[in-house]
Each structure stands twice: as structure tokens, then as C-alpha cells.
Amino acid sequence: MLDYDKEAERYDVLRGGEPRAAAAAEGVLGLVPAQARSLLDVACGTGMVTRRLAAGRDGLRVTGVDREPAMARHATARLPGAVVLADGRRLPFRSGEFDAVSSVWLLHLVEDPVDARRIVSECARVLRPGGVYVTTVDKGASHNVGSDIDAVMASRPRRPASDTAALVESYAVACGLIPAGQARFPGRGLGRSPRRAVADLRRGWFITLPPGHPLADGFAARLAALPDQDRPRPEPTFTLRAFRKPAPGSLPDA
Numbered sequence: 001m002l003d004y005d006k007e008a009e010r011y012d013v014l015r016g017g018e019p020r021a022a023a024a025a026e027g028v029l030g031l032v033p034a035q036a037r038s039l040l041d042v043a044c045g046t047g048m049v050t051r052r053l054a055a056g057r058d059g060l061r062v063t064g065v066d067r068e069p070a071m072a073r074h075a076t077a078r079l080p081g082a083v084v085l086a087d088g089r090r091l092p093f094r095s096g097e098f099d100a101v102s103s104v105w106l107l108h109l110v111e112d113p114v115d116a117r118r119i120v121s122e123c124a125r126v127l128r129p130g131g132v133y134v135t136t137v138d139k140g141a142s143h144n145v146g147s148d149i150d151a152v153m154a155s156r157p158r159r160p161a162s163d164t165a166a167l168v169e170s171y172a173v174a175c176g177l178i179p180a181g182q183a184r185f186p187g188r189g190l191g192r193s194p195r196r197a198v199a200d201l202r203r204g205w206f207i208t209l210p211p212g213h214p215l216a217d218g219f220a221a222r223l224a225a226l227p228d229q230d231r232p233r234p235e236p237t238f239t240l241r242a243f244r245k246p247a248p249g250s251l252p253d254a
Contacts, residue, residue: 043088043105047075
């Protein structure tokens with residue numbers, strides 16, 4: 001897995017920059033109720049999406065939290081006084097403190113199902129009754145756009161996805177949350193070229209092929225043999241799911 005503390009300096013440049021952040025924030029805000037006045041962005045990273053969330057709706061107070069010090073420093077520069085260094089498995093906030101909670105591109109990184117359930121549970125805990133939790137699902141599958149790069153990488157070692165829609169929904173429902181909608185948004189700037197795919201492979205982007213893996217050189221050679229080495233292939237499309245925390249005495253959705 002990538003060392004996200006080390007990745008912080010180049011994270012935004014390699015992840016689509018502002019266009020990607022704008023698309024993600026728009027997707028999240030489309031699922032957040034208009035009356036929400038506070039939002040917690042869990043695993044806010046460098047804060048690029050978090051800042052867009054704050055700027056995207058008048059009257060919405062946004063707080064970011066990330067466990068990687070370098071990421072949190074970048075986020076703090078974008079949102080002074082609104083970023084907390086903490087682990088999503090143990091959020092340092094009161095129960096029911098936020099009208100909305102988001103976690104964008106987080107759960108796919110969590111290998112231990114116990115940790116994934118704990119993160120969702122913590123997001124549900126700090127959510128007020130009537131509030132909404134919004135999270136990305138199926139991130140790995142989203143990156144498969146049917147390109148020649150995907151064809152080359154199809155035979156790489158796999159591990160079970162930790163953020164499938166079914167799994168995430170099961171965690172949310174176990175915490176008393178109710179499915180409340182979904183949305184999709186484009187991964188602006190994330191169309192990968194073969195040359196970029198080789199660079200990603202070398203730096204450990206593919207989780208099951210860490211730097212030094214005995215199979216990595218073979219995949220790199222096959223990627224380097226593809227045509228149009230610098231032409232980006234189609235961008236991925238990401239999926240968001242929303243879950244509502246029922247207010248006391250409210251009836252579940254039909």
C-alpha cells in the first residue's frame with residue numbers, strides 16, 4: 001500500500017487536481033440535505049475536496065479529519081482551524097455532533113473488515129439523528145474502464161474489495177443507518193496512460209503489486225509495449241452511497 005504521509009507532496013498532482021476535487025464535492029453535496037449546517041469529512045487527505053465542500057454551500061461548516069500528519073498539514077493550509085489529526089476508527093467528536101459525514105476514497109484502503117466496520121460505526125455515531133453519511137463504494141471496480149491497460153492488468157493478483165456496495169451497506173445497516181440514495185461522478189483527470197500506469201505500478205499504486213514484487217517487472221514490460229504511451233484512456237466514474245440516521249420515532253423508508 002502507498003505511504004500516504006510520503007504521498008502528500010504529490011498527491012493532488014497525481015490525482016486529477018481541482019477538477020477531480022470539484023466533481024467529488026459536487027457529488028457529495030448532492031446527497032447532503034439542504035438543511036445540513038455541519039459536515040465532517042473523514043480521511044480528508046490534503047483537503048482539496050474538503051475545501052470544495054466548504055465553498056460549495058453557504059452556511060455549511062466543514063471539519064476535516066485525517067490520520068496522516070503530512071496530509072493533515074496540507075489540509076490545514078487550505079482550511080485553517082478546521083482540520084483535526086485523528087484516526088477514523090476513533091473519532092474525537094461527540095455523538096450526534098454533525099449533520100452530515102463524508103468519507104471519500106477511504107474504505108477501499110481498509111483491509112481488515114473489523115476496521116472498516118469500526119469506521120462506518122464511528123461515522124454513524126457522530127452523526128445526528130436525521131443526518132446523512134455519504135461514502136464512495138466500489139472504487140477498484142470504477143477504475144476498470146475496459147481499456148487496453150485494464151486488459152494487461154486483469155491477471156494481476158487480487159484481494160477481495162473492502163468497499164463493495166453490499167459490504168458497505170451491511171456495515172451501515174448494522175449501525176442503524178438506512179439507505180438514502182446514490183450518485184455518480186467523473187474522475188476528472190484520472191484517465192491513465194500506459195506510461196502513467198507504469199509509474200503508478202512502480203510506486204505501489206496497485207496494492208497487490210508493491211514495489212519489488214516479483215511480477216511487477218513483467219506487468220511493466222507489457223504496459224510499456226502498448227501503443228500511444230502518453231494518451232490517457234477514459235476517465236473512471238465513481239459511485240457514492242448515502243445512508244440516513246433515523247430520528248427517534250421516525251418510520252423507516254418504504
